[in-house]
Amino acid sequence: xxxxxxxxxxxxxxxxxxxxxxxxxxxxxxxxxxxxxxxxxxxxxxxxxxxxxxxxxxxxxxxxxxxxxxxxxxxxxxxxxxxxxxxxxxxxxxxxxxxxxxxxxxxxxxxxxxxxxxxxxxxxxxxxxxxxxxxxxxxxxxxxxxxxxxxxxxxxxxxxxxxxxxxxxxxxxxxxxxxxxxxxxxxxxxxxxxxxxxxxxxxxxxxxxxxxxxxxxxxxxxxxxxxxxxxxxxxxxxxxxxxxxxxxxxxxxxxxxxxxxxxxxxxxxxxxxxxxxxxxxxxxxxxxxxxxxxxxxxxxxxxxxxxxxxxxxxxxxxxxxxxxxxxxxxxxxxxxxxxxxxxxxxxxxxxxxxxxxxxxxxxxxxxxxxxxxxxxxxxxxxxxxxxxxxxxxxxxxxxxxxxxxxxxxxxx
Amino acid sequence: xxxxxxxxxxxxxxxxxxxxxxxxxxxxxxxxxxxxxxxxxxxxxxxxxxxxxxxxxxxxxxxxxxxxxxxxxxxxxxxxxxxxxxxxxxxxxxxxxxxxxxxxxxxxxxxxxxxxxxxxxxxxxxxxxxxxxxxxxxxxxxxxxxxxxxxxxxxxxxxxxxxxxxxxxxxxxxxxxxxxxxxxxxxxxxxxxxxxxxxxxxxxxxxxxxxxxxxxxxxxxxxxxxxxxxxxxxxxxxxxxxxxxxxxxxxxxxxxxxxxxxxxxxxxxxxxxxxxxxxxxxxxxxxxxxxxxxxxxxxxxxxxxxxxxxxxxxxxxxxxxxxxxxxxxxxxxxxxxxxxxxxxxxxxxxxxxxxxxxxxxxxxxxxxxxxxxxxxxxxxxxxxxxxxxxxxxxxxxxxxxxxxxxxxxxxx
Numbered sequence: 001x002x003x004x005x006x007x008x009x010x011x012x013x014x015x016x017x018x019x020x021x022x023x024x025x026x027x028x029x030x031x032x033x034x035x036x037x038x039x040x041x042x043x044x045x046x047x048x049x050x051x052x053x054x055x056x057x058x059x060x061x062x063x064x065x066x067x068x069x070x071x072x073x074x075x076x077x078x079x080x081x082x083x084x085x086x087x088x089x090x091x092x093x094x095x096x097x098x099x100x101x102x103x104x105x106x107x108x109x110x111x112x113x114x115x116x117x118x119x120x121x122x123x124x125x126x127x128x129x130x131x132x133x134x135x136x137x138x139x140x141x142x143x144x145x146x147x148x149x150x151x152x153x154x155x156x157x158x159x160x161x162x163x164x165x166x167x168x169x170x171x172x173x174x175x176x177x178x179x180x181x182x183x184x185x186x187x188x189x190x191x192x193x194x195x196x197x198x199x200x201x202x203x204x205x206x207x208x209x210x211x212x213x214x215x216x217x218x219x220x221x222x223x224x225x226x227x228x229x230x231x232x233x234x235x236x237x238x239x240x241x242x243x244x245x246x247x248x249x250x251x252x253x254x255x256x257x258x259x260x261x262x263x264x265x266x267x268x269x270x271x272x273x274x275x276x277x278x279x280x281x282x283x284x285x286x287x288x289x290x291x292x293x294x295x296x297x298x299x300x301x302x303x304x305x306x307x308x309x310x311x312x313x314x315x316x317x318x319x320x321x322x323x324x325x326x327x328x329x330x331x332x333x334x335x336x337x338x339x340x341x342x343x344x345x346x347x348x349x350x351x352x353x354x355x356x357x358x359x360x361x362x363x364x365x366x367x368x369x370x371x372x373x374x375x376x377x378x379x380x381x382x383x384x385x386x387x388x389x390x391x392x393x394x395x396x397x398x399x400x401x402x403x404x405x406x407x408x409x410x411x412x
Numbered sequence: 413x414x415x416x417x418x419x420x421x422x423x424x425x426x427x428x429x430x431x432x433x434x435x436x437x438x439x440x441x442x443x444x445x446x447x448x449x450x451x452x453x454x455x456x457x458x459x460x461x462x463x464x465x466x467x468x469x470x471x472x473x474x475x476x477x478x479x480x481x482x483x484x485x486x487x488x489x490x491x492x493x494x495x496x497x498x499x500x501x502x503x504x505x506x507x508x509x510x511x512x513x514x515x516x517x518x519x520x521x522x523x524x525x526x527x528x529x530x531x532x533x534x535x536x537x538x539x540x541x542x543x544x545x546x547x548x549x550x551x552x553x554x555x556x557x558x559x560x561x562x563x564x565x566x567x568x569x570x571x572x573x574x575x576x577x578x579x580x581x582x583x584x585x586x587x588x589x590x591x592x593x594x595x596x597x598x599x600x601x602x603x604x605x606x607x608x609x610x611x612x613x614x615x616x617x618x619x620x621x622x623x624x625x626x627x628x629x630x631x632x633x634x635x636x637x638x639x640x641x642x643x644x645x646x647x648x649x650x651x652x653x654x655x656x657x658x659x660x661x662x663x664x665x666x667x668x669x670x671x672x673x674x675x676x677x678x679x680x681x682x683x684x685x686x687x688x689x690x691x692x693x694x695x696x697x698x699x700x701x702x703x704x705x706x707x708x709x710x711x712x713x714x715x716x717x718x719x720x721x722x723x724x725x726x727x728x729x730x731x732x733x734x735x736x737x738x739x740x741x742x743x744x745x746x747x748x749x750x751x752x753x754x755x756x757x758x759x760x761x762x763x764x765x766x767x768x769x770x771x772x773x774x775x776x777x778x779x780x781x782x783x784x785x786x787x788x789x790x791x792x793x794x795x796x797x798x799x800x801x802x803x804x805x806x807x808x809x810x811x812x813x814x815x816x817x818x819x820x821x822x823x824x
Contacts, residue, residue: 071584177490177492207823299707303582
């Protein structure tokens with residue numbers, strides 16, 4: 001039996017491989033004979049104003065698919081829109097389901113993180129109460145790696161590979177003058193330290209790696225930090241320190257809020273954090289009187305499609321494909337998860353998991369993977385993370401720069 | 413006749429290809445039969461305290477040479493040391509020449525920018541007055557591309573390629589939510605806008621490129637800037653703007669000094685500039701009330717050996733090799749320069765040029781390459797810059813990350 005019409009959306013922060021999941025969905029749906037494969041523009045928020053495209057009018061050739069795999073940011077655009085509770089406001093639901101009916105959608109796929117899974121849960125709950133026969137499936141995506149139930153999330157491996165790579169370069173740069181200096185690098189991950197911890201991957205035979213790692217799971221103590229910096233400076237001149245953007249002191253105040261940067265808040269109530277490294281770097285300069293530098297990896301860490309993990313790309317495609325297949329087989333209100341079968345050789349399988357167990361939950365870095373002083377990670381983290389950054393998918397270079405597939409509905 | 417002993421140093425800010433010039437020097441000197449090829453640690457500053465290594469004890473295999481080409485930052489360490497005028501203080505000269513005599517050096521090669529060429533000039537002047545028979549040759553290096561007499565400098569092409577690449581990624585990231593936003597990206601280049609201008613390379617069929625480019629050659633006017641941002645926002649939602657770290661207002665004050673960041677000054681009197689993008693991004697947020705983000709490319713733009721221009725690598729090797737050959741043939745007090753023979757096909761030749769014409773001088777971006785409003789570059793810049801970013805030299809990946817050659821005298 002041919003698959004019915006499909007619609008797919010991308011939600012939340014982009015990653016370097018979010019479009020690989022889109023490719024996986026597109027390919028699987030086409031394979032299963034879907035008549036129409038639509039893409040929401042800017043996720044459910046775009047649906048509310050009838051913004052969607054027919055993907056087969058945009059992904060025309062095999063080259064387009066290859067380019068899309070290598071295209072950073074969300075090809076379809078994204079949103080941080082939170083659906084209201086249906087009992088407070090049913091209008092959004094009515095609008096969305098009217099459109100889905102008009103497009104004769106049978107399969108609704110949403111690529112996103114824990115907030116986006118909240119959308120899947122709400123829509124599928126609503127469909128159930130209204131006896132609407134549409135299946136809703138979630139495809140995991142977040143550089144933060146903070147989804148529960150799954151071994152890891154697509155997007156994390158590529159960001160970790162990027163972070164490991166640039167740390168090797170930054171660390172080397174710090175040794176160049178032989179002077180005393182401290183570089184503080186700020187990494188994304190509001191509440192979970194997975195990405196910040198991945199700075200440790202740069203510790204290899206040719207690189208000492210960062211000297212300290214501060215994750216948001218541990219209350220940040222400025223005075224122990226300064227003491228550790230001073231102590232470390234006794235044995236080496238150039239220090240590189242990884243800090244999470246979400247560091248808080250023991251009273252729960254964000255370190256970056258101690259500085260003067262502008263702070264925005266999105267509709268999920270998440271503050272836009274920036275300035276942690278700046279603040280700490282100014283403090284070290286003042287208190288310890290040495291040259292400091294702060295580097296914010298900023299959006300570079302989530303959109304660096306020029307250096308991605310092929311493992312991550314492949315898994316992102318796999319997750320998208322499995323979601324389509326599961327939807328076709330009648331699953332709904334579930335997300336695709338990864339289960340790790342073995343580390344060496346690395347092997348995972350994909351499964352489906354009830355969305356209720358995932359939506360709005362966060363997976364933190366296990367505290368037992370941190371060293372006793374909570375300022376570095378133990379071997380367990382390396383064993384976990386290393387397989388996720390293996391192999392590359394080189395960009396298709398044209399005129400000296402990577403070529404991407406662009407969406408004329410969004411850009412220019 | 414076999415070549416006499418060689419010593420080579422690296423000076424000034426590192427680049428992604430400064431070690432390729434080292435490889436070029438090492439290979440050419442070995443080819444010409446040099447008995448010893450020494451490397452200064454931390455340039456002439458290191459020489460003052462007898463810090464040097466025998467390079468043939470460190471570069472052992474062809475693989476080492478390949479790794480060195482792909483190793484960012486200065487393998488030998490660098491310095492920002494300015495030799496005193498000999499009439500003020502001869503001690504440094506006596507120390508350096510004593511060491512050169514002890515090591516039986518006949519060829520002194522220095523890889524660096526305009527400040528480093530000052531060192532070459534002073535040392536060769538001193539040698540001449542003392543009838544010391546050592547030849548001194550400069551090998552150009554700077555991401556800033558601000559050396560006179562040469563078409564361009566090794567290091568610039570790779571940084572330009574990196575900047576073009578990340579601009580494509582950052583611009584795409586800005587479109588993701590469909591909201592009004594302004595991203596301001598700060599780029600190195602204190603007095604010359606070459607690197608900032610290279611953000612324009614991201615303008616291709618699949619990417620609109622940055623909306624504005626502000627180079628340090630043009631006094632920055634905050635009010636025209638804000639007006640242009642507001643005007644541009646009328647036709648597109650997401651703006652990305654490239655600014656030089658060295659922007660000054662019409663009174664000559666650095667824009668970044670209007671903010672509160674710590675400013676350091678090095679021994680050449682150059683201020684460490686940072687905070688221009690932060691300052692402007694805060695200003696746009698306050699005045700125009702839209703979401704803004706500032707991104708400082710920081711050291712990433714000078715050490716991103718994971719995405720380099722093969723053209724740049726090859727030319728860096730060539731410059732090193734030619735310097736050795738010229739020194740062997742009796743040249744001294746000269747630097748290697750590039751002369752462009754044609755653009756399409758791209759072809760350059762290397763020549764030597766009197767160091768006096770180069771040291772302490774700066775080449776600015778030609779003002780006639782800027783558009784009438786001075787906020788973008790014209791076709792001439794693309795014609796000039798595009799050939800310099802062509803082709804890649806992929807990293808040698810081990811365990812998912814680029815492998816480098818490390819210098820145990822400097823690191824760990």
